[in-house]
Amino acid sequence: MFTTESTEGNQFWNETYFVPHFQPIVNAINRSISAYEVLGRQFNPEKNTYHSLGGLFHNRDQDPVPVYNIDRILREKAIQTLKESSLRTKLFFNMMPNFLSRVHHTDLFAENFHIIQLIEKYGIDRNQVVIEITEDEFDGSIERLIQIVQIFRDYGLKIAIDDLGTGFSNLERIGYLHPDIMKVDIRIMRESLNKNSFKQVLGAISEMSQKLGSQLLFEGIETEEEVNLALSMGANLLQGFYFSTPNPHFLNRNTFSDKMKTVLENFSQVRSNELREKGIREQKIIDQLQDLFYELSDAKEEDFPYRFGQILGSLPREILKVFVCDAEGYQITPTYDLDRMNGGYLERSRQIGNNYAWKPYFLKHKEESERFRKKWGVTYPLYDIGNQNQYVIFTFSLMAGKILVAQVSWSE
Numbered sequence: 001m002f003t004t005e006s007t008e009g010n011q012f013w014n015e016t017y018f019v020p021h022f023q024p025i026v027n028a029i030n031r032s033i034s035a036y037e038v039l040g041r042q043f044n045p046e047k048n049t050y051h052s053l054g055g056l057f058h059n060r061d062q063d064p065v066p067v068y069n070i071d072r073i074l075r076e077k078a079i080q081t082l083k084e085s086s087l088r089t090k091l092f093f094n095m096m097p098n099f100l101s102r103v104h105h106t107d108l109f110a111e112n113f114h115i116i117q118l119i120e121k122y123g124i125d126r127n128q129v130v131i132e133i134t135e136d137e138f139d140g141s142i143e144r145l146i147q148i149v150q151i152f153r154d155y156g157l158k159i160a161i162d163d164l165g166t167g168f169s170n171l172e173r174i175g176y177l178h179p180d181i182m183k184v185d186i187r188i189m190r191e192s193l194n195k196n197s198f199k200q201v202l203g204a205i206s207e208m209s210q211k212l213g214s215q216l217l218f219e220g221i222e223t224e225e226e227v228n229l230a231l232s233m234g235a236n237l238l239q240g241f242y243f244s245t246p247n248p249h250f251l252n253r254n255t256f257s258d259k260m261k262t263v264l265e266n267f268s269q270v271r272s273n274e275l276r277e278k279g280i281r282e283q284k285i286i287d288q289l290q291d292l293f294y295e296l297s298d299a300k301e302e303d304f305p306y307r308f309g310q311i312l313g314s315l316p317r318e319i320l321k322v323f324v325c326d327a328e329g330y331q332i333t334p335t336y337d338l339d340r341m342n343g344g345y346l347e348r349s350r351q352i353g354n355n356y357a358w359k360p361y362f363l364k365h366k367e368e369s370e371r372f373r374k375k376w377g378v379t380y381p382l383y384d385i386g387n388q389n390q391y392v393i394f395t396f397s398l399m400a401g402k403i404l405v406a407q408v409s410w411s412e
Helices: 064-085 097-103 113-120 142-155 170-177 187-190 196-214 224-232 257-298 301-310 362-371
Strands: 018-027 034-042 049-052 090-095 128-134 158-164 181-184 214-220 238-240 317-326 335-338 344-346 376-378 382-384 387-398 404-411
Touching: 018 064, 018 090, 034 064, 034 238, 049 238, 064 090, 064 097, 064 113, 090 097, 090 158, 097 142, 113 128, 113 142, 128 142, 142 158, 142 170, 158 170, 181 187, 181 196, 187 224, 196 214, 196 382, 214 224, 224 257, 257 301, 257 376, 257 387, 257 404, 362 376, 362 387, 362 404
Parallel strands: 034 090, 090 128, 128 158, 158 181, 181 214, 214 238
Antiparallel strands: 018 034, 018 238, 034 049, 317 335, 317 404, 335 344, 376 387, 382 387, 387 404
């Protein structure tokens, strides 16, 4: 809570009481502190304690003038601390779009932005500053925001988007701003440890960051389990109380090197075992399908659907759905759905003629079978909302260009 005076009436509104704190951001690649997020703290001289100013900066009802001044004080103190330290580290500065939009109406020139003025004043390397766009509700002009961000980028500053996974404007912001760094909100990460749907969303964010070329930063990490989740999603930047609380001084860049060495080695061993088990599981299904459908190699074209139906009873019980397509992706057999209540398979003849050539798994299978002579393919785990189960798609090359498509239960 922002304090303006004590119970005795003494004013705390003194710039010496506003002190930037720095929370380290650890790079998993070299196991060192590569950056710090700058956070606002107010010192209470009566209690000799600090408290967060987060509520002040995110309170829309707060008078913007003192907020603006306090923000400038904290920002300059942080830059000054960086200059005096002579460290080659980065600082992440939070900037809210609504705040930027209100302050900068028409003066959209680099020299008019306070952070750029400070970089010039203290001779800081531009590569050491990251602008972190916060706030999931933006009611200003998106065109002006894009212009402001482009000014920062043209000047040489990196752009990060904060609180990814919350609010409904994130995808729009990502599309417009194309950030250098994407920060994942801790809430969605914690939900991902228990709920499959959140884990899939997190996986989509991870894949999106890779396709955009953005670094992925997981913040709010408090346990080794959360570190492992972050690593499994491809995050190379890690931040949270698991490493350190924010403090007014920089740490030795190798403070967490030994800790990260142990974490990474444990993660590597566990992940290797998981991938090995996954490979064994996949190969078991592949071997069963290969042996089973070898019997169809001498089937005549007109007899194929009948012969295919005859071997359904021998399919592995993990197969939930199966059908066969021709080389162009047209379904040439009925779809056989596992009867979850009574066992056996239910025949869906009306689906003959459906086309799957546009499906990513089908296209990938065709390309790899032609290029590498590969007979089978497996997708990453998918989720069936209707049946509330996780599955993968196996594709398998049969004779005469035919391709088997099998949906296989894959609960982890």
